[in-house]
Amino acid sequence: MANRAPTFALVTLGGVIVGFVIGWQLPAAMTADAAPTESAAADAPALPTLSLGERLRGEITSDSELNGKDGSRFERFSLPLEEGTLIEIELDGPLKGTLTLYDDHAQMLATSSDPAYYDASSASALRRRIDESGDYTLVVSGHDLHSYGPFTLTSREMELIESDTLAMPMQADGWLQGGADHYTFTIEESGLYQVEMRSSDVDAFLVLDGPNGYRREDDDSAGNLDARIADFLEPGEYRLTARTAYGEGNGLYTLELAPHAFADANALRNSGELRLDEPLQGWLSGDALVYQLELETRSAVTLEMLSDDFDSVLELQGNHVFASDDDGGEGLNARLYYPLEPGSYTVTARRHGTGGSGLFELRASAVEIDEMPGNDRLEVNHPISASLLPGGRSVYEFQIDRAGEYHLEMRSNDFDAYLELEGEGVFLSDDDGAGDLNARISTHLEPGAYRATARSYGGGDGGAYTLSLSSA
Structure with a gap:
């Protein structure tokens, strides 16, 4: 036991020495991904204040505070904020940098850049809805140890939807943070309407509930990660839920409610006869729609279903024929070609999968198939x-x-x-x-x-x- 005591004392002493050296090298430094500590705040001079709506200039130099983790430099600012405010702070200038916001309890709330992947365009702006009034700390840090230079901070309060009751039509911005937003709106007259949710921050998702058990959901029908519900709505009150697809992520979004561009529901044909060379327009919102096609002569028939609202699917059946197509046309449009004998045929128009609804156009054309010369013979100058x-x-x-x-x-x-x-x-x-x-x-x-x-x-x-x- 007598031989081990000096070893234990030496280790303890070594720890004290190492701790002393580290403390001497970085007495007041902090990292940009760690909030300022109470002791550092007590020793450091008062931070410059950035007021909301103000432009402020600064610069990252070799005298700026040091991030002991990666060698980058940073500057801190005090930012007083009120509860419920949605703020946007932009970083301009030569500095290749990042913005980070901390609350008055030294908890990081938001950053403008993913530490694992730096994108200069996205790193220049930070948005956040404030849950509690207080003095917040904004950190402007260089991207790496080589990042220096002047910068300009611009801050503003963003205008959002102020009520949970929407009008038809309207367009307004909202903010998702830790949950879903719920709204109501009223349809006065039956007709075709469209609701869109667009965002560059989150994967948008819409849920619409209405009278008589009506319910629709949509994720990506508006393209990219944007959501769209386009449908025939009856008069009544509707409940709209705007959220992210997987319940994760914060960000700005835009809601737009309006009558559909093709608002004359009386001009739509959702059943009946499909005539050659007479295109028709229909509205698909759920079940497949069925049309009848009559042929008097043996013909090569082309069927097309075109829609900007959903992925079209066509089916043809009759006289021992069954054919279908999904994307045979341009983009997500359907196109079917088939040589058919005279008779009656059923044409079914539907969508691929369970999502999406909206307007479509259905076309049918035919070329009569001439009787071939005997034994499929070709004659000169007889096409x-x-x-x-x-x-x-x-x-x-x-x-x-x-x-x-x-x-x-x-x-x-x-x-x-x-x-x-x-x-x-x-x-x-x-x-x-x-x-x-x-x-x-x-x-x-x-x-x-x-x-x-x-x-x-x-x-x-x-x-x-x-x-x-x-x-x-």
Whole structure:
């Protein structure tokens, strides 16, 4: 035991020595990610005061307080704030820096930059709703040990929605912090209406409850991480909840309530006959909508469903045919092509998934499929209009009686045409020789039997096309 006592005393003494050295090196320094301590506050001179609505200039220099963690420098300011105020503080100037706000209990409330990822554009502004009146501390710190320079602070109080009762129409800003915001509004006349929640700070989420058990939710229908509920609303009082998608995060958002751009509900058709070359508009808010299509002749039919409000899905059924499409059109629009026999068909319009509703346009067009010459024969100067099933190919035979220059051409507005020609020692192919994704083979042909193959480039598409053989 006598041998161990000096060792214990030495360790204790070493700890005292080390603590003394550290205290001597950084007597009054603090880190930007740690609030000022009571002892530091007692020893330090009074902080300069930043008043809300004021512009204040400063500078980070080698004389500024030192962050012992990473070597960066920082300046502190006192900021008196009132309960319920939503503040915005902006940092301008050459300094590459970050803003951090502490309450009067030395607790960090907000920072303008993620410590793991610095983004100069987002690090220049800090927003926070104040829960309790008091004197707060604002810290302006350099991003790293090389960050020095002058800066300007600009502070302001942001105007927010002052009431939980909204009007129709209106646009106003709100702030989410630790929960959801709840509002009410009244619909006087039945019609099409739209509610949007947009934010660059949070993933927006809307919930709308109304008369007769009405309830709608939406996350991302407005694009990016913004929310939109567009629907036909009956008269009555509605309850709107604005929150984040996963209940996390704080930030500014904008609410906009307005009649839908297409507000004439009487002009909508949500059932009935779908006529060729007569587009109709409908409103989808839940269940799929069903239309009837009548064909008198064998035709290659193209169906399209277009919407800016949701992801469209089309289904076609009848006469032993069932086909569907999700994104065959541009963007999230649906497009179906199918050669059909005369008869009655059902066209179903719906949305992909469970979210989203709104306006859509439904179109139907058809090209009659001509009777092919016997054995699918192609004649010189007698064009053929036909259709190609997705993934299929059509083969035509033709006879050349007189040697000369000939043009074999395939045109389509539905797919990228591709031609192959073989016979009498010739084998040629073409993709876009006729321009605009149309195919053309121009060559000298001797008398004899030939075969032309018509298909889509890549082999996966289908649609209507015209095939012609002409002499030069």
